[in-house]
Amino acid sequence: MTDPIIKFDKVVKRFDTFTVINELDFEVQPGEKVTIIGPSGSGKSTVLRILMTLEPISGGVVYVDGDTLWHEKSGDGSLKPAGESHLRRMREKMGMVFQQFNLFPHMTVRRNLTEAPTQVLGVSKAEAKERADDLLEMVGLTDQADKYPHQLSGGQQQRVGIARALAMRPKIMLFDEPTSALDPELVGEVLGVIRRLAEEHDLTMLLVTHEMNFARQISDRVCFFDQGRVLEQDKPEVLFTDPKEERTREFLKAVLEDN
Numbered sequence: 317m318t319d320p321i322i323k324f325d326k327v328v329k330r331f332d333t334f335t336v337i338n339e340l341d342f343e344v345q346p347g348e349k350v351t352i353i354g355p356s357g358s359g360k361s362t363v364l365r366i367l368m369t370l371e372p373i374s375g376g377v378v379y380v381d382g383d384t385l386w387h388e389k390s391g392d393g394s395l396k397p398a399g400e401s402h403l404r405r406m407r408e409k410m411g412m413v414f415q416q417f418n419l420f421p422h423m424t425v426r427r428n429l430t431e432a433p434t435q436v437l438g439v440s441k442a443e444a445k446e447r448a449d450d451l452l453e454m455v456g457l458t459d460q461a462d463k464y465p466h467q468l469s470g471g472q473q474q475r476v477g478i479a480r481a482l483a484m485r486p487k488i489m490l491f492d493e494p495t496s497a498l499d500p501e502l503v504g505e506v507l508g509v510i511r512r513l514a515e516e517h518d519l520t521m522l523l524v525t526h527e528m529n530f531a532r533q534i535s536d537r538v539c540f541f542d543q544g545r546v547l548e549q550d551k552p553e554v555l556f557t558d559p560k561e562e563r564t565r566e567f568l569k570a571v572l573e574d575n
């Protein structure tokens with residue numbers, strides 16, 4: 317087995333006295349597609365936000381791509397809280413797709429894709445444009461490149477969100493309920509893009525979703541979260557048909573009846 321590209325080692329996250337992530341041990345292998353499912357409030361989104369450096373941890377250590385995320389080594393080899401430049405360097409390894417798209421509203425679709433590569437990575441304008449146009453073709457939005465986000469449907473905006481994250485050439489893609497803000501008829505086009513990404517690329521993907529059928533189709537592994545821990549995890553064909561834990565069974569029964 318190779319070294320994990322993501323590793324949570326006894327990670328704790330508290331908001332005041334409320335413990336959201338509770339001594340979490342969790343690993344993802346390079347290229348693995350992992351889905352996190354679980355009840356509302358179980359800490360699923362918080363795991364992604366910790367990885368994207370949007371939410372600091374209260375305890376434990378997170379490793380990404382062989383380096384500590386929220387810590388850096390001091391001169392004597394001990395770990396100290398990471399400074400801004402370490403966090404920035406680590407953040408560049410990851411791209412995140414948010415529920416609410418989070419596009420830059422005052423920029424065209426193409427500019428949404430070229431802005432960070434030119435400003436953050438120092439990619440030339442010509443190369444960034446070429447990369448943007450390739451990605452827009454991949455998500456089927458070549459003809460929307462000069463429009464502004466508000467001129468697009470939610471499904472199109474989310475496809476731009478995916479392309480924008482990919483424009484930074486991340487090693488890891490994080491998806492936080494990418495279809496939950498969409499009208500039902502627009503969900504399929506976004507899941508189609510994610511499915512294609514999963515099938516055609518060796519990107520590591522970590523997804524939080526309520527789309528159980530989708531999770532079943534694309535995941536190498538599904539993790540059931542409960543109270544800030546992984547209660548149970550397995551290949552989708554096992555977890556969805558023969559869960560071991562009562563809590564997992566109850567959850568799946570409730571969500572699958574809803575669908």
Ligand SMILES: Nc1ncnc2c1ncn2[C@@H]1O[C@H](COP(=O)(O)OP(=O)(O)OP(=O)(O)O)[C@@H](O)[C@H]1O
Nearest residue numbers: 331334336354355356357358359360361362363524
């Ligand atoms: N900034 C914050 N301050 C205080 N509490 C927070 C904050 N962010 C999240 N929480 C709480 O932490 C818990 C876990 O939140 P999180 O968003 O990770 O859950 P989730 O499993 O993704 O849930 P959902 O499926 O509803 O999105 C929730 O109870 C939430 O209210």
